[in-house]
Amino acid sequence: MTTPRIAVIGLGSMGFGMAVSLVRAGFDVAGYDVVAANAQRLADAGGYVAATPAAAAVGADAVVCVVVNAAQTEAILFGADGCAAAMAPGSVFISCATMAPDVVRALAARLEGQGLHYLDAPISGGAARAAEGKLTVLASGSAAAFERARPVLGALAATLHELGDAPGIGAGFKMVNQLLAGVHIAAACEAVAFGASLGLDLRKLYEVITGSAGNSWMFENRVPHILDADYAPRSAVNIFTKDLGIVLDMARTAPLAVPMAGSALQLFLMTAAAGMGRDDDASVARLFAMISGVQLPEGQ
Amino acid sequence: MTTPRIAVIGLGSMGFGMAVSLVRAGFDVAGYDVVAANAQRLADAGGYVAATPAAAAVGADAVVCVVVNAAQTEAILFGADGCAAAMAPGSVFISCATMAPDVVRALAARLEGQGLHYLDAPISGGAARAAEGKLTVLASGSAAAFERARPVLGALAATLHELGDAPGIGAGFKMVNQLLAGVHIAAACEAVAFGASLGLDLRKLYEVITGSAGNSWMFENRVPHILDADYAPRSAVNIFTKDLGIVLDMARTAPLAVPMAGSALQLFLMTAAAGMGRDDDASVARLFAMISGVQLPEGQ
Incomplete structure (x- = not known):
């Protein structure tokens, strides 16, 4: 054989x-x-x-x-x-x-x-x-x-x-996962920007949230990129403009309104439009900083 | 003494x-x-x-x-x-x-x-x-x-x-947690409705997501309420109209745009407006079902 x-x-x-x-x-x-x-x-x-x-x-x-x-x-x-x-x-x-x-x-x-x-x-x-x-x-x-x-x-x-x-059932489960993953990355970036606007210690914020009911797999995984100002792509912004785009297309066909996914997609699109499409998806945090002037940790 | x-x-x-x-x-x-x-x-x-x-x-x-x-x-x-x-x-x-x-x-x-x-x-x-x-x-x-x-x-x-x-620093940390908690509940409900619109087995979806990168503390905690069609309030919709309302007020003062929290607040407000303000916060899923006709598990 x-x-x-x-x-x-x-x-x-x-x-x-x-x-x-x-x-x-x-x-x-x-x-x-x-x-x-x-x-x-x-x-x-x-x-x-x-x-x-x-x-x-x-x-x-x-x-x-x-x-x-x-x-x-x-x-x-x-x-x-x-x-x-x-x-x-x-x-x-x-x-x-x-x-x-x-x-x-x-x-x-x-x-x-x-x-x-x-x-x-x-x-x-x-x-x-x-x-x-x-x-x-x-x-x-x-x-x-x-x-x-x-x-x-x-x-x-x-x-x-x-x-x-x-075939198609596995894809359906994957798209639900991508809806959540995209929303949770966008929310993590928004929450860090919000915390920065309040003057909170962001490393302490990471410690508190990862032990609290506000935690998500994505918050725990992506926020360290923001804390280290390391936006080298492990997974790029453009992955989520693509995947949330598919989610929104599917939902429009259903039809089903998915406002959380819709808001997340717009944030990823803004981040891509600002020139960060190939950077790490935690770059949505840099979009918030760019727009509002809140201070995030800076790189070397 | x-x-x-x-x-x-x-x-x-x-x-x-x-x-x-x-x-x-x-x-x-x-x-x-x-x-x-x-x-x-x-x-x-x-x-x-x-x-x-x-x-x-x-x-x-x-x-x-x-x-x-x-x-x-x-x-x-x-x-x-x-x-x-x-x-x-x-x-x-x-x-x-x-x-x-x-x-x-x-x-x-x-x-x-x-x-x-x-x-x-x-x-x-x-x-x-x-x-x-x-x-x-x-x-x-x-x-x-x-x-x-x-x-x-x-x-x-x-x-x-x-x-x-x-005083006030603890409150700031709490508000960041509530931003994330509210967004994650709304996202969990939206994701379950999206999965239902695709005809997915929702108990299998829970098993898959809780073991995947799309998981959140709130998804894991609240989705069982939807699967059991049990909307007796452990924490009510009105808690999040209140807490996300505070987040949005704070962000407007900063000013900082928080579109994820904004979309989540609107979903909680719609759920409250539909008469479910005192029910469990997972009732946002029932709002999606009410609007779109997707089938969620039904109670006794």
Whole structure:
């Protein structure tokens, strides 16, 4: 029996860590990234570098797609040198990008029409946990897709949520998470600015809030970036203009008013418009400081 | 040496639990509440019932005031049969209501002008922890106020944050906490409604989110009320129309735009306007359901 082969498409901070986790778990890993330097890192880490998505997918039992959005996922599947035409019959495409459920369903239906399997598998956890194989995966899809994907996900995830038998359900859970995550980042930044306007000791504020009912996972994780004036992107403002944009589009279609998500999106858009789109998402705090003149900790 | 005597003014769910904690710690406790039945419970629990705030304060080493807002606190101190005229020279007034820092500073200055001490001591933790003597207290005040208040707070709090040497600082920390708490409740309700609009299994959603980056203390605490369709008030909608109202007033004075808090306040106001002001604050979810027709779990 040969070693299972896995293709990983998209070798950014998340995809690279996931590819390394798969190498460590004993898979043959073929990687592709549009940025050649990203792909080359995988060769140094024990994987193979493919020249196109199709070349990575040839002979793979599973293709793990870790790109940014729906347009990129569609291009990876069905664009020039795309995976769909190269995948072996019965193999599975594991899609990790954050997308609207409707888009997921359309991509899955098209792929399944070709005799291939599609697992809707958005991820959560950040680059460090990707590299440790300890992501959280919010998965849905057919029994056949799960059967083929489980060994792969076992090497990638500390927690695998199996959320339903059709693609799109995992995406729905992910979008609810993104609504909350975006609102909580915006609220954390607003609260720190409000505290600064009152002249409060911001490190003490962090200590008090993280032990109080006002705490959130995002407050606890992002406010240290503000306290250290470190806006190097662990996750960028532009991720949330994208993801909250999807939430607002979905809500408008429902229709459902989502005023909290709406206000958060406007704050992320203002932050991006002010030139900080590629910076860490805690930069929303700098937007508040810029507008109001409140003093936040300053960098080196 | 006689047993120290403590007055507790306001014997609602928080104040009663705190009074009981003080009885348990060995203090002589005299209680007052405008609602006679609330006061009577204290007699059954080992305390004394006073007919007026002044009567409770006579001979007390400390007066703990656990009313709802600034107007009630001012009336308890300086209204008819108020505490200020009855307190022993050098005793301390421990004020637990959530108020704007400016109001706290004015009340404290007036009391300190009479040779009495004022500890700004808003609390967090809910009725259960009040009864266990395990509250979190966000305190600020003079060294003399702290010296007199510490033995009392030792019986009330699991965590005493000593945040500064002047009244108003504790209030500032509390208002930042309330900004976040209110935003997170509104966001939790919006997210559950959004999930319901997508047809997601809401109990599974709770499991997924509480293990993900979208989690907050409030999501974890309040969403079970929605899942159980139990809107009996643990903390009411009207608390947040009040507290977010204070936040918005403070921000307007700064001036600082706080759009997240502003959107949350409007949701709480809509929920109150729809007749749910005295219900549990998770009732914001019912507002979303009422407006949009999404299905939430129904009660018995």
